[in-house]
Structure formats: structure tokens, C-alpha cells
Amino acid sequence: MNRKHLALLLLAGCAFVPQLEAQIRHVEMRVEGMT
Amino acid sequence: MKQHLQRQSGVANVDVSLIDGKVEVTPKEDGQIDPAGLLKATYDSGVSVAELDMTATGKIVKDTSGNLSLQVKPNQSFVISPNELSNGLEPLVDSATVVTVRGQLYKKPVGKQNKADASAPLKLLILEVKKE
Numbered sequence: 492m493n494r495k496h497l498a499l500l501l502l503a504g505c506a507f508v509p510q511l512e513a514q515i516r517h518v519e520m521r522v523e524g525m526t
Numbered sequence: 527m528k529q530h531l532q533r534q535s536g537v538a539n540v541d542v543s544l545i546d547g548k549v550e551v552t553p554k555e556d557g558q559i560d561p562a563g564l565l566k567a568t569y570d571s572g573v574s575v576a577e578l579d580m581t582a583t584g585k586i587v588k589d590t591s592g593n594l595s596l597q598v599k600p601n602q603s604f605v606i607s608p609n610e611l612s613n614g615l616e617p618l619v620d621s622a623t624v625v626t627v628r629g630q631l632y633k634k635p636v637g638k639q640n641k642a643d644a645s646a647p648l649k650l651l652i653l654e655v656k657k658e
Contacts, residue, residue: 512624513584513598515559518551521577522568523634525527525547 527571534563547576558599561631562648578632579653586618586625594619596627596650604631604650611652626656 531540531549536557541550549568553559561580568575584598589605594612597603606612606629618625629650 513582514556515553515561515580515582515598516626517581518553518559518561518564519579520549520551520564520568520575522527522547522549523574523576525542525544525573 527568527573530567530571531564534560534567536560537564558602560602565632565648574634575632576634577630578648579628579630580650581626581628581656583624583626585623586615586621588619596625596629604629604648607649607651609652611655614655615652627652628654628656 527549528540528542531537531551536553536559537551538554538557539552541552543549551559551564561578565575565578582596582598582604584596584603586606587595587597587603589595589603594606594608594615595603596606606615611627615625615627627650629652631648631650
């Protein structure tokens with residue numbers, strides 16, 4: 492039973508980690524007509 | 527323009543360089559920034575965008591039409607324009623691997639007849655795949 496819980500915890504952890512890391516980190520624009 | 531951009535959701539900081547016409551947008555930590563919204567806000571402020579590049583981390587997926595896409599949030603992904611670098615990302619489709627890429631999302635069309643259309647869907651042209 493403990494092993495099953497541990498496996499489930501690991502699976503849940505794997506599912507969440509990539510989602511937390513994924514994001515837009517930086518945006519850069521080159522613009523014209525700015526005064 | 528700076529105020530227009532800073533009002534956009536997910537924007538932490540906007541840095542404008544008047545000398546070289548460069549605008550750098552730093553997203554909030556864990557915030558969801560919308561590049562199309564940034565383009566629109568810039569146009570609305572009366573400034574024309576020549577180019578928009580972004581650096582993003584996400585998973586490589588295929589959308590319902592079979593296009594290679596970079597998914598940065600469950601509800602936010604960018605279709606990738608095919609090039610040599612994007613071909614190298616094919617093996618990562620639907621894997622748990624996250625990848626950081628720098629790419630061009632928008633470039634003003636060349637020529638007088640091709641008017642820039644900020645409402646057109648943005649496609650990501652991969653310029654660099656960063657090693658983490």
C-alpha cells in the first residue's frame with residue numbers, strides 16, 4: 492500500500508514539474524515610428 | 527506605449543530604448559503573457575512593430591491539424607514554422623521534455639502592398655534551441 496502511494500506521488504510530481512517550468516521568459520520587439 | 531504595454535496582463539516590466547527602437551518586455555513570474563495582445567497594444571499606441579521575438583520554455587506537441595507547436599501553458603501554444611531547427615524538435619513531440627527556444631513570432635512584411643496585420647495568427651520561427 493505504501494509503495495502504491497509513493498508511486499502515485501512520484502507520478503503526480505512528474506506531471507506538475509514541466510507545467511511549472513513552461514512559460515514565456517522574455518519578449519523583445521523592434522518598433523518603428525517611436526518618438 | 528510603455529503604459530499601454532504595462533497594462534497588459536502578465537507584464538512585469540517594460541524597457542524602451544529610443545535610440546535603437548527596441549522594446550523589452552519582462553513577464554511576471556508564473557504570469558501568462560499574450561504576445562498578440564502586446565502587438566495590438568503597441569499598434570494601438572500608434573507605434574508600428576517591425577519584429578517580435580520571444581524566448582519561451584514549453585513542451586513540443588502536435589495540434590489537431592498535425593502542426594508542430596510549442597505549448598507554454600495548457601491553454602497557450604504557438605504553431606512552429608518549419609525550418610531546420612524545428613525538424614530537430616520532432617522527436618520531442620508529446621514527451622514530458624521541456625525545451626527553451628528563442629524564436630521570431632512576428633515580422634513586418636516587406637513591400638508597400640503587404641500591410642502588417644496584427645490580428646493574423648502568430649507563427650513561431652525557431653531561431654535558437656537553448657541547452658538547459
